[in-house]
Amino acid sequence: MDSGQVEVRSSKIPRHVAIIMDGNGRWAKQRNRPRFYGHRAGVEAVEEILQACTNAGVQVLTLFAFSSENWHRPSQEVQLLMDLFKSALSSRLDRLQEWNVRLRIIGDRNGLSEELRSEIAKAEALTATNKGITLVVAANYGGRWDITQAAKQVAVKVENKQMTSDSITPEVFAAHLSIADLPEPDLFIRTGGEQRVSNFLLWQLAYTEFYFTDILWPDFDKTAFAVAIETFLQRERRFGRTSDQVESFHRV
Ligand code: IPE
Ligand code: IPE
Ligand code: MG
Numbered sequence: 001m002d003s004g005q006v007e008v009r010s011s012k013i014p015r016h017v018a019i020i021m022d023g024n025g026r027w028a029k030q031r032n033r034p035r036f037y038g039h040r041a042g043v044e045a046v047e048e049i050l051q052a053c054t055n056a057g058v059q060v061l062t063l064f065a066f067s068s069e070n071w072h073r074p075s076q077e078v079q080l081l082m083d084l085f086k087s088a089l090s091s092r093l094d095r096l097q098e099w100n101v102r103l104r105i106i107g108d109r110n111g112l113s114e115e116l117r118s119e120i121a122k123a124e125a126l127t128a129t130n131k132g133i134t135l136v137v138a139a140n141y142g143g144r145w146d147i148t149q150a151a152k153q154v155a156v157k158v159e160n161k162q163m164t165s166d167s168i169t170p171e172v173f174a175a176h177l178s179i180a181d182l183p184e185p186d187l188f189i190r191t192g193g194e195q196r197v198s199n200f201l202l203w204q205l206a207y208t209e210f211y212f213t214d215i216l217w218p219d220f221d222k223t224a225f226a227v228a229i230e231t232f233l234q235r236e237r238r239f240g241r242t243s244d245q246v247e248s249f250h251r252v
Pocket of ligand 3: 022023024192
């Protein structure tokens, strides 16, 4: 049987869940509190969902924490978000170790402070050999940045005659993207009601199932997550094939 480029998987637990954690600001506003209050509550939701993913058997959880466009926010909010990220990294490190979580940060690190970069390096090094779930945090990340940095790597290889332009295929190109070593997301979740990708994993989401919910991120708990998984399990992933083909594939 022609297995094609994309592996056909039946309705199983997603290996990789990617989430746009949106709605922190509105959650705080509903409570007449500053936006930062919502971001802090959002960190607690991360812990609950990380645990829910582990319990469900998800192998990779990718979270969009700060986009390349979020620099356009008021500088005070940007600063508070960076401080929150840094303190969450150090204060939650023990918990990550305890839960056997392997942490990876993706995004343009050049835009981050020296202090934050060293906190990231420390957390990644310490958790690198953990065998549990992989938690990928996208910080100063943009899907367009990712594709551009991959293109640059490929261009340099062509310039150095390590490869020819003819040898560039989608697979060869994709090997230069962030998290190329991990399975592509099976399930994309966006909380907070907006139905857009906001420059998240553009390439990697090509065949991902999308799930949108109005629930604001700080309220997104394990019950809400279970509903998202249940919805995913109802989907038929066809990867360009017909429904009949997919059914016969699962019968063999
Ligand atoms: C998501 O919540 C967190 C980040 C983008 C850092 P928002 O801060 O975007 O919350 P809303 O969308 O304004 O409610
Ligand atoms: C996307 O949320 C980025 C993160 C959650 C980190 P935004 O709130 O920044 O997205 P837009 O600007 O509303 O599309
Ligand atoms: Mg938002």
